Amino acid sequence: MKNYFNYLCIFLLVLSLNSCTDDDSQTTTTNFVVAFEQPSIQLSNETNSNTIDLVFSEPAPQEGMITIQTESSNATYNQDFATIPEAVNGNLEISFEAGDEAASFQLEQLSEIIEGEEKSITFSITAVSIPETVFSGNTNLVVNLFESAALGGNLAPEVGGPNQPNQVYIDLSSQQETVIQRDAWDLAFYSGNTNRVVLNYSTQMAVGKTDFYNISEVNESNVAQLIPQISIGNFNPANMEYIDHPSGDLGQTAMDVVSENNEENPVYILNLGNEVGNSTPQLGSVDVDGEAKGLIKIRVLQNNEAYILQYADVNETDYTEIEINKSQGFNYTFFNFEQASTVIIEPEKNKWDINFTVFTNEIMGAGSYMFTDFVLTNRQAEVMAYQVLTSEVNYEEFNLTNIDESNFELDQRSIGSNWRQGGGPGQAPSLREDRFFIIKDTDGNYYKLRFTALVSEIGERGNPAFEYSLVE
Structure with a gap:
């Protein structure tokens, strides 16, 4: 599943923070964790219906119900937005079955986004019917109905598997993904x-x-x-x-x-x-x-x-x-x-930041060569990036004071294939877990980005995933 690595990260967090051991029985119990998949979502006038996903740390041990509170700023329910299921007295109830690994609800945008009008909705997990459930990670989701940079999230670009048939353009601030078949243009x-x-x-x-x-x-x-x-x-x-x-x-x-x-x-x-x-x-x-x-x-x-x-x-x-x-x-x-x-291939010039693609690169001394699992930045819109090693500063602690403008490169290969090991005879490809990337997007926002997957659950290439956060 696409979200497997997101679930795994939450599960590992739970193991480290919320596990308890009974010395007499020598058994370990782990709390059931529920979180929003993304911390924020940016709506646009192009999409009127949005699926809001919640992720679980493990398959649900029994059927249950998630209660989500809604609070809005300058936005009116049934006028600017609505939900499926319907909110009653500002609360949503989302049901799930035993064995489910996620849950979701629909957010319907009813009014047009108008420049200058700042409207937003905050969804907060307030209760889960399963005893000893923990709310961890993204317990709140902010939905902006105005132009604002997304706080970040987890994305799994639809590259398409080991044939890598797609080019995937992503706008980080709006979380918009555009997928085209890579031989659709010459x-x-x-x-x-x-x-x-x-x-x-x-x-x-x-x-x-x-x-x-x-x-x-x-x-x-x-x-x-x-x-x-x-x-x-x-x-x-x-x-x-x-x-x-x-x-x-x-x-x-x-x-x-x-x-x-x-x-x-x-x-x-x-x-x-x-x-x-x-x-x-x-x-x-x-x-x-x-x-x-x-x-x-x-x-x-x-x-x-x-x-x-x-x-x-x-x-x-x-x-x-x-x-x-x-x-x-x-x-x-x-x-x-x-x-x-x-x-029509690329989104508008200022509406994409990175592109997942197969790519013709150079091997020094050997000429041109095709690289897979490649990530380009939007050079023509002056999107720039640079690499940070975790030996210098870790991902969680990196903030605006760590930004070094002199490190940004106006080279569309600034991320390139540097995020993964290609593998070889008898060696599977793998992530480079000792680094992450800083990106300056088309709007001048700074994002930190690290890759969380190169392959699918079964080891199939062409299934990347990453997490990113607005640098503050």
Whole structure:
């Protein structure tokens, strides 16, 4: 289950703080613990119904009832919000069955969030019908009906298992998660002041510049020497020139800046990479690469503020031409060759902070290489991060006085794969438990984040989880 590691953390806390031993019987009893899964939730106008989860330290020993008190600030029940089940005299009663590992209720948002209006609801666990139940961890949940940074929480991004088919964009302050299939796009056209084109870094794409400026003149025979070089993972340091720089620096894309003088814009050979893998690997391993998608030739021109994309099979003289406009408020406009159209991929520029993805990175001295379980920061929106070792300061004690602005890196790999060990022959992958990360998000909030899972309960890759907290 996704929340297994959250339950485990609570359970271990209970063992250390709430266990008692009877010397005569030599038995140990552990209290039943109930807590909210998150300490706070930020509502938005995009979602009107929200599931509020409560977690247990162990399967419920018997059926029972949780009583939750509601208190609101500038928010009115049945006008601004409602709950299922309905609150009576400000109290909710949530039932559960013996053996349940969690409980939940629905929060319905009835009024639109208006800028400047500060409305909030606080839910507090006040009673559980099982004797000797302990309220520990997140005993209160604050729900904001106005724009406010979330206090933190526990998240399990839907990467999708050992094929890692998804890219998962997460906005920490709003706790919004956007999931897309990572081969749903091929090229990203920058929406900023310069004209740059970025490759899909999750599907082994690469691109090589030819000496031609007419797309109809290019064929396999006159670029035969270039084609074998346009690949990923061949352990040749020189192949870095065929990928975008992994730091996310748009000044170092594999394709040149698109010139206003279209006569200066060359034809490229584009390796479309691979489809998402679909076979089942050995437990603890990954299989992210499916069938190769082949080669095409492309040329990108400029027309006022728009891009003009020309593309065709390598040996075709006829080509397709499409105009691609910049997307105001977004980092990029994305294009999919199979659909022959633009597609929506990333959230708006300032509405995501980190991205879980497969990624084309660099191994120094060996060139480009595909990394799984990778985490990117939103460099184009100036999201930055740095790593802190627990030998310097532990996670719980880290606060605003510990922030060191000089440590922040404007490199989208600041988290990268540094949070886990990749494993190898006879060695399973594992978390690095000696570190956590500090993130400065798109709104200037500081969050501390540590990873709590790399694999599922049964050891299946592509099932990460993390906890994070607003640094105060």
